[in-house]
Amino acid sequence: MKFLKKYIEKYWKPFCLAVACLTVEAACDLLQPTIMSKIVDIGVKNKDLDFVLKMSMVMLGVTAIGALGAVSRNILASIVSQRFGTELRSDLFSKVQSLSFENIDKYDGASLVTRLTNDITLVQNFVNGLMRIFVKAPLLCIGSLIMAVRLNAYMSIIFIIVIPIIVLLISMNMKIGYPFFRKIQKALDNVNSVMREYLSGVRVVKAFNRFSYETQRFRKTNEELSDISTKGMRVMAAFSPGITLTVNLGIVATLWIGGIRVDRGGMQVGEIIAFTNYMTQILFSLMMISHVFNMFVRAKASAERIDEVFSEESSLMLNEAVVSKSFQNKVLRESPLFSKEQVNIKEDMKEVSQAVGRIDFQNVSFSYAGTSGEPVLKNISFSCLPGETLGIIGSTGSGKTTLINLINGFYNISSGTIKVNNMDIKTMDIKTLREKIALVPQKIILFSGTILDNIRWGKEKATFEEVVEAAQVAQAHEFISIQPKEYNTVLGQGGVNLSGGQKQRVSIARALIKKPEILILDDCTSAVDVTTEEKIREALKEYSSNLTTIIIAQRITSVMSADRILVLENGEVAGLGKHEELMKTSEVYKDIFRSQIGKEAINNGKEK
The missing domain is CATH 1.20.1560.10 (ABC transporter type 1, transmembrane domain)
Structure with missing residues (x-):
């Protein structure tokens, strides 16, 4: 003991x-x-x-x-x-x-x-x-x-x-x-x-x-x-x-x-x-x-x-205090006399600043502990550039949520490398890594307290104006304003007095107010009607113009306008590119499109 x-x-x-x-x-x-x-x-x-x-x-x-x-x-x-x-x-x-x-x-x-x-x-x-x-x-x-x-x-x-x-x-x-x-x-x-x-x-x-x-x-x-x-x-x-x-x-x-x-x-x-x-x-x-x-x-x-x-030792191999360790070591060991090294440090820091929001997967494979058989993810490789919107789509069980869990460092990868801002996440401070990322999970969790408290979870000292701005982008301000106490409306456990779509919009506002470098939306508009979802997407384009955004969705219309779309099938990359490219090169993507929008749309597209 x-x-x-x-x-x-x-x-x-x-x-x-x-x-x-x-x-x-x-x-x-x-x-x-x-x-x-x-x-x-x-x-x-x-x-x-x-x-x-x-x-x-x-x-x-x-x-x-x-x-x-x-x-x-x-x-x-x-x-x-x-x-x-x-x-x-x-x-x-x-x-x-x-x-x-x-x-x-x-x-x-x-x-x-x-x-x-x-x-x-x-x-x-x-x-x-x-x-x-x-x-x-x-x-x-x-x-x-x-x-x-x-x-x-x-x-x-x-x-x-x-x-x-x-x-x-x-x-x-x-x-x-x-x-x-x-x-x-x-x-x-x-x-x-x-x-x-x-x-x-x-x-x-x-x-x-x-x-x-x-x-x-x-x-x-x-x-x-x-x-x-x-x-x-x-x-x-x-x-x-x-x-x-x-x-x-x-x-x-x-x-x-x-x-x-x-x-x-x-x-x-x-x-x-x-x-x-x-x-x-x-x-x-x-x-x-x-x-x-x-x-x-x-x-x-x-x-x-x-x-x-x-006695349980955290399985994460992320370090607890290794923020930009290579840069710290350089600063500590070099004096002002070594101007050349100083220039190198500045160049390195400049390189990182230019890569803010960049995500790289290099031959990443992953299996859950205690499981046997095929890995959940197999040799995943792609890059998401700063300010880019990446859509991820695939059938149920293809590994979409697992992939974004790896970006947050929730699990250790079995092999390969994941980089954020050109740095291997294994060498990053886990708190610093997660401060760069805002996640709206698939399963929405709200906490007991007011709507205002729940949105401020993303940024504890946010002003009321910032809260309203985030709610407006998430299309939550309208329904919050008609509540008896507006933003001070008290939520029951898990937000039981809100509908599924309302909870999703409050959760999106909670992520947006953080103003992260990377925004991850994991199928978080599934309970929202198509019109409201379109409004959220349009507002996000302006609000998150400088953010790297990853959108995971079941509805193909949610990702069609993304800069690039990653298609997953059985834990493997089945396509990567714009909508037009994937319609020509990816059978999996075409099957999804056909099942959701219909053969007529494909035929009409060919005729045009």
């Missing part, structure tokens, strides 16, 4: 202080039976009221000190555990954000939610318990044993029989219980997954009237969680009564043997009372130790699941 090292180094001081307060509390608890035995054996036996009052005041003082220690460790335990849990949750969330799509694809979304919530809560509760009772239990157990032996060594023989039996029960408890708790967490993942799928697709469920199916599916996973939890609890439940029975038998033996020794004059009544109290404290502490191990096996299972995410 390497991820815990950071928190141990940060919180060990307040943790130790809480344990010190807990130790004071435990010491006070241990002193009380001995003081009680003195009151009985000396004060009560000799009818010495002054001694009784004196020792009673001592006991009261010891109790007060113990209470002060308990309050202090409760406060410290709450502060440390809450801060630890908050920081751990934030760090895990940041780790998830840093992972590539390839890494995240290994985990179900519901599983990550469970790890961020339930698993961290279990670990946090265990840390809290360590400072409240889990450390106190062994202290009380060991302390009671020592005090009991000092009080009467002969009676301590009972412990030689009782303790090994209890240790055996606890070890069996831990060994048998741990596998169950890992299964419980996985079953909880399944429940969360089913619930998440239902909530995200509730409209489809209602549309197809599949309530009974979803109810049955949820009941099945819920019963699986219940069954595995019941089995785990049933197994664990057998140990606590066993420990209680063992200790109570020890108490009975203490009273029986103690009564015989008192009758023979070898032991005093106060010693039996004290010894019984210590035995009771041992019972309490051992019961708590058993509870500790139950919590430990749960926390251990959760900590391992958390550690799996922290």
